[in-house]
Amino acid sequence: MFEEIKEKFEKIGIIPVVVLEDAKDAHPLGEALMKGGLPAAEVTFRTDAAEEVIKILSKDFPQMLVGAGTVLTCEQADRAMAAGAKFIVAPGFNPTVVKHCLEKGYPVTPGVQTPSEMEQAMELGLDFVKFFPAEPAGGLSMIKACAAPYTKLKFMPTGGINKDNVRDYLGFKKIVACGGTWMVKGDLIKAGDFDTVEKLTREAADIVKEIRG
Numbered sequence: 001m002f003e004e005i006k007e008k009f010e011k012i013g014i015i016p017v018v019v020l021e022d023a024k025d026a027h028p029l030g031e032a033l034m035k036g037g038l039p040a041a042e043v044t045f046r047t048d049a050a051e052e053v054i055k056i057l058s059k060d061f062p063q064m065l066v067g068a069g070t071v072l073t074c075e076q077a078d079r080a081m082a083a084g085a086k087f088i089v090a091p092g093f094n095p096t097v098v099k100h101c102l103e104k105g106y107p108v109t110p111g112v113q114t115p116s117e118m119e120q121a122m123e124l125g126l127d128f129v130k131f132f133p134a135e136p137a138g139g140l141s142m143i144k145a146c147a148a149p150y151t152k153l154k155f156m157p158t159g160g161i162n163k164d165n166v167r168d169y170l171g172f173k174k175i176v177a178c179g180g181t182w183m184v185k186g187d188l189i190k191a192g193d194f195d196t197v198e199k200l201t202r203e204a205a206d207i208v209k210e211i212r213g
Contacts, residue, residue, distance in 0.1 A: 002107040005087050006128055008040075008065050009156065009177040013170060013208030016201070017042045017069055017158060017179045023049045025189050026056035032194040033184075034061055036201025042069040042089055042179060045076050051083045058084030067107075069179075074100040081106055089156075089179075091132050093117045098124055109156060113137045118150055128154045128176060135160025140168055147174040163203065170211040180204065 009015065016033055018041045020026060026049075033041060039061070043053050045068055057066045067087035068080030074097055077088050087107040090097060094110070101108035102124060111132035112118050121129050131143055134157035138145075143155050157169055158179030169178050183200035 002128075005065070005107045006154075006176060012038055012040045012065065013177050013212060014038055014166065014204045015040050015042050015065075015156070015177050015179050016184045017044060017181045018053070018184050019044050019046050019181075019186060020049050020053045020189065021047050021186075023052035023056060025192075026053040027060055028192070028194045029184065029189060029197065030057045030061045030064060032198040033201055034064060036183070036198045037205030038183070038201050039063060040065040040067075042067050043085075044068075044070040045072070045080065046070050051079055054080060054083040054085050058086075071097065073097065077101050077104075077106060077108075089130055091130075093120060093129075095120065095124070098126070111158075115146060115149075118146060118153060122150065122153065127152050128156070130179070131155045131157040132179075133159025134169075134178075135165075139165075140172060143169075143174065144172065147172075163200075163207065166204070166207055167211055170208065 016038055043050050068085040069089040071077050071088050071090050088101050089109045091111040093112050098108055098110050109130050111130040154174050154176045156177050161178045161180045162182050166178050169175050183204050188196050
């Protein structure tokens with residue numbers, strides 16, 4: 001199951017990281033992402049609406065890869081999966097949460113920043129981690145340096161990724177996908193400007209095609 005999710009991540013290339021304050025925005029956002037060519041959403045558990053947003057996106061867009069981000073507790077992981085999430089992403093490496101997800105069979109991608117955290121993830125059998133916050137933590141050069149000794153580890157950098165630097169990240173073979181927010185910015189969603197969201201999503205999808213074919 002996890003390999004299948006990873007393959008979908010790799011095919012999509014850029015995973016929109018979504019923060020929605022109001023569940024009413026879930027459907028129009030899902031439409032914009034689907035039409036724009038990035039059929040995925042990492043819905044962050046930073047708002048009270050997250051659970052309902054996951055439910056709506058999963059129900060209304062069954063072909064979309066919908067997951068939960070900013071998952072900090074086992075309870076949040078359970079709620080997310082019950083709501084229809086297909087994967088769990090965390091900003092950091094919490095062994096308790098990671099083990100819980102693995103025991104329950106949830107595909108989980110914890111955040112790491114240091115070689116020590118990477119080794120802890122590998123110790124639990126993971127070969128795919130989030131690198132967060134990517135740009136402040138050294139960006140692509142840091143990922144390349146860590147990928148050298150950890151030959152089987154692959155990454156999803158998130159944090160500071162944008163349309164100007166994403167090409168460089170996607171061009172490195174150890175990067176499965178990048179997490180990004182620039183196409184789903186909060187001010188666009190609050191303004192109901194889903195046409196611009198669709199436009200920015202299409203531009204991002206075109207970058208993936210340009211780099212990966």
